[in-house]
Amino acid sequence: MKPVIFTENLNVGYDKKVVVEQVDICAQKGELICLLGPNGSGKSTILRTLTGLQPPVNGRVEINGRDIATIKKAELAKKMAIVLTEQVSLGLLTVFEIASMGRYPHTNFMGRLSAEDEKIVNEALDLVDAGYLKNRYYFELSDGEKQKVMIARALVQEPELIVLDEPTSHLDVRHKVEVISILRKLCLEKGITVVLSLHDIDIAIKGCQKILLIEKGKVKAQGTPEEIIKTGTIQSLYSIEGANYNELLGCLEFCSPVLPEVFITGGNGTGTGVYRAVSRAGFGMCCGVLHSNDIDLHVAKALNCDVVEEDSFSRITEKHYEDAAAKMAKMHYVIDTGFPVGKTNEHNLDLIIDAIKMGKVVFSLTDQSELKGRFGDWAEKIKCCKNPAEILQIIPPQTGSGC
Ligand SMILES: Nc1ncnc2c1ncn2[C@@H]1O[C@H](COP(=O)(O)OP(=O)(O)OP(=O)(O)O)[C@@H](O)[C@H]1O
Numbered sequence: 001m002k003p004v005i006f007t008e009n010l011n012v013g014y015d016k017k018v019v020v021e022q023v024d025i026c027a028q029k030g031e032l033i034c035l036l037g038p039n040g041s042g043k044s045t046i047l048r049t050l051t052g053l054q055p056p057v058n059g060r061v062e063i064n065g066r067d068i069a070t071i072k073k074a075e076l077a078k079k080m081a082i083v084l085t086e087q088v089s090l091g092l093l094t095v096f097e098i099a100s101m102g103r104y105p106h107t108n109f110m111g112r113l114s115a116e117d118e119k120i121v122n123e124a125l126d127l128v129d130a131g132y133l134k135n136r137y138y139f140e141l142s143d144g145e146k147q148k149v150m151i152a153r154a155l156v157q158e159p160e161l162i163v164l165d166e167p168t169s170h171l172d173v174r175h176k177v178e179v180i181s182i183l184r185k186l187c188l189e190k191g192i193t194v195v196l197s198l199h200d201i202d203i204a205i206k207g208c209q210k211i212l213l214i215e216k217g218k219v220k221a222q223g224t225p226e227e228i229i230k231t232g233t234i235q236s237l238y239s240i241e242g243a244n245y246n247e248l249l250g251c252l253e254f255c256s257p258v259l260p261e262v263f264i265t266g267g268n269g270t271g272t273g274v275y276r277a278v279s280r281a282g283f284g285m286c287c288g289v290l291h292s293n294d295i296d297l298h299v300a301k302a303l304n305c306d307v308v309e310e311d312s313f314s315r316i317t318e319k320h321y322e323d324a325a326a327k328m329a330k331m332h333y334v335i336d337t338g339f340p341v342g343k344t345n346e347h348n349l350d351l352i353i354d355a356i357k358m359g360k361v362v363f364s365l366t367d368q369s370e371l372k373g374r375f376g377d378w379a380e381k382i383k384c385c386k387n388p389a390e391i392l393q394i395i396p397p398q399t400g401s402g403c
Contacts, residue, residue, distance in 0.1 A: 002065035003028055004161050004193040005050060010059035012042065012049040018057050019045045020217055027195060027210075029160070032187045034204045035197040037214030038237065043197035044165050046214070050195060051082050051163050063161070077105035081154030083164040095141070095149050096134040099125055102156030124155040128182050144175030151182060155192075162186070164196040168203065176200060180207040201234055205250050213237055246302040249295070253302035260284035260306050262395075263328040263355070265348045267339035271296035274337050274365065277388035279303050283395075286331060288324040289316045289348055316347035325354050333395055336382070338366040341374075349374065356381045363391045 005027045013019040020042035027033050035043040048054045050061055052068045061068040063079055071079075081102065090098055102124070103117045113121070125131045128148040133141065138149065147167055154162045167183070168176040180203055186192045187209075198204045204211055205225040212222040215237050221228055228234075229247045243252045256279035263286045264274055271287060272295060278285055288308030290297035300307045308324040310316050328334060334355035341349060355362050356378050364371060364382045371379040385391045 001029065003062075004031075004064060005195065006062040006065075007050070008060050008062070010049070010061065011057040012045045012054075013057045014045070014054075016057060018217065020214060020219065023049075023059075023212075023219055024222075025050070025195070025212070027161075027193050029193055030187045030191040031210060032184060032194045032208050033196075033210045033212070034208035035195070035212050035214055036199075036201065036204045036237075037197075039199075041214040042217065043214055047163055047165050047195070047197060051080060052076060053082070074105060077157060079159055080161045080163065081157040081159040083150045083154050083162065083167060090138045093138055094134065095125070095130065095136050095138060096121060098138050098149055099130075099134075099152045099156055102153035105157055120158070121152075121156050124152040125149075127155060127185075128152045129178075143170040144172070144178065147171065147175070147179055148182065151179070155186070159192065161193045161195070164194070166197050166199065168198060168200060176203055183207075201245065201252075202250055205229065244302040244304065246298055248298050249302075251302075253299060254279065255304040256284050260286040260327075261331055262286070262333045262335060263288075263324075263331040263351075263360075264335045264337060265339055265351065266290055266296035266300070266337045267294055267345050267348065269295050270337040270339045270365070272299045274335060274388045275300050275303055275305060277392065278335070279305075281392045283333075286324075286327045288327070289320045289345070289351075291344065310344075313344060315344050321347045321351065324351055328355055328360070329358055332361065334360045334362045335388075335391060336362070336364040336366060338364060352382075353378050361395070363394075365391075 003026045005025060007023055007025045010023040011018045011021045012023060023046055035046055037043055049056050063071060099121050100113055103113060103121060107113060107117060125134050128151050130145065130148040130152055133145055167179050171179065183194050184207060187194055210223065211225055211228045213220040213228060221233060235245045243254050245252055262278055262283045264271060266287055267290060275285060275287065286306040287300040289310050290300065290307060291310050291312050293312035297307060297309060306327060308320050308327065310320050328351060334352065336352045352362060353375060362382045363385050365385060366374055368384045371382060371384055375382060
């Protein structure tokens with residue numbers, strides 16, 4: 001079967017000036033493809049060229065094996081729907097009337113809707129969960145609701161391909177997820193091919209089947225999200241300063257200050273929230289001893305913490321224990337995250353007791369009733385807190401500079 005959309009030797013741009021060169025796209029039926037790149041990298045220019053709104057500088061765009069330049073606009077409108085970024089001003093029209101506009105390639109000369117057309121409009125509104133809005137005026141809607149109506153209008157065209165330019169901009173996280181979920185549903189259940197641009201790395205990686213990374217006039221990489229997530233690729237794409245992109249978890253972490261002042265244990269996810277809270281308060285951290293397969297280790301590294309790492313499933317070795325103790329000796333504060341204790345990490349409890357012996361200010365997020373069982377008589381020397389916020393009320397705030 002011919003790809004729904006295919007490009008060959010495609011250079012896109014304005015007049016003779018190339019904005020992005022060698023854009024090779026091959027989208028099959030039902031695929032969701034995302035262009036990801038910084039502001040001004042050329043995503044909209046590519047999308048405008050793919051939809052025939054502007055000619056290529058070089059090369060060609062094919063829809064179902066035919067050069068887009070040879071397809072009449074009326075015919076193209078039955079194959080492809082376009083949802084662009086611009087906020088459209090649609091005056092005093094209702095949602096139903098706006099969605100109905102998508103039917104124009106199929107209606108007769110008078111543009112009158114048949115009962116079948118109305119059914120299609122209603123189904124499209126229901127499919128994007130906007131049926132309840134159909135009698136509302138468009139101008140009354142929130143941005144998220146407007147975006148759903150625009151997708152419904154595209155659907156009403158009954159296209160094989162929908163092209164959307166930044167369909168999630170201006171939306172909160174819930175609506176971003178909702179819009180991408182709707183598009184995924186269209187791909188999976190209706191076999192529609194979707195090509196879109198996004199700014200949101202996280203959503204692109206978790207929601208799209210193929211990604212094209214656009215940077216500095218080139219397609220820097222393309223493939224499945226798993227192929228794209230190679231160390232450093234996304235970090236460098238956005239030149240992120242003051243934050244690290246964690247490729248394993250697919251999330252951004254704001255770097256904590258370089259000079260650590262707090263030693264924090266962790267393990268089994270008990271550290272993640274504590275590290276973030278302590279980092280936000282401006283403290284640098286040293287974390288350990290954490291196993292290589294622990295989520296806390298990955299978050300701590302993304303936060304730029306100094307981490308003492310142990311092999312997965314291994315008992316903490318004397319060497320790593322001593323490394324951690326040496327680092328802890330230089331800190332002002334020590335926090336026990338209340339991590340679950342097993343054979344592999346029980347040495348971390350000894351670290352907390354060492355901290356008391358060293359005269360550190362030691363906090364624990366373990367429940368007060370369990371503190372004695374966890375640390376014996378040493379428990380009396382530990383300040384028990386319910387959450388990181390309580391600890392941060394006790395220790396003086398820092399004004400860290402970040403990385
Ligand atoms: N009509 C135009 N004529 C000439 N140059 C243009 C035109 N529209 C955009 N450009 C330029 O083309 C380049 C790419 O712009 P484009 O809008 O495609 O990027 P983008 O990746 O979609 O950006 P953003 O994420 O900010 O929307 C920019 O340098 C822009 O200034």
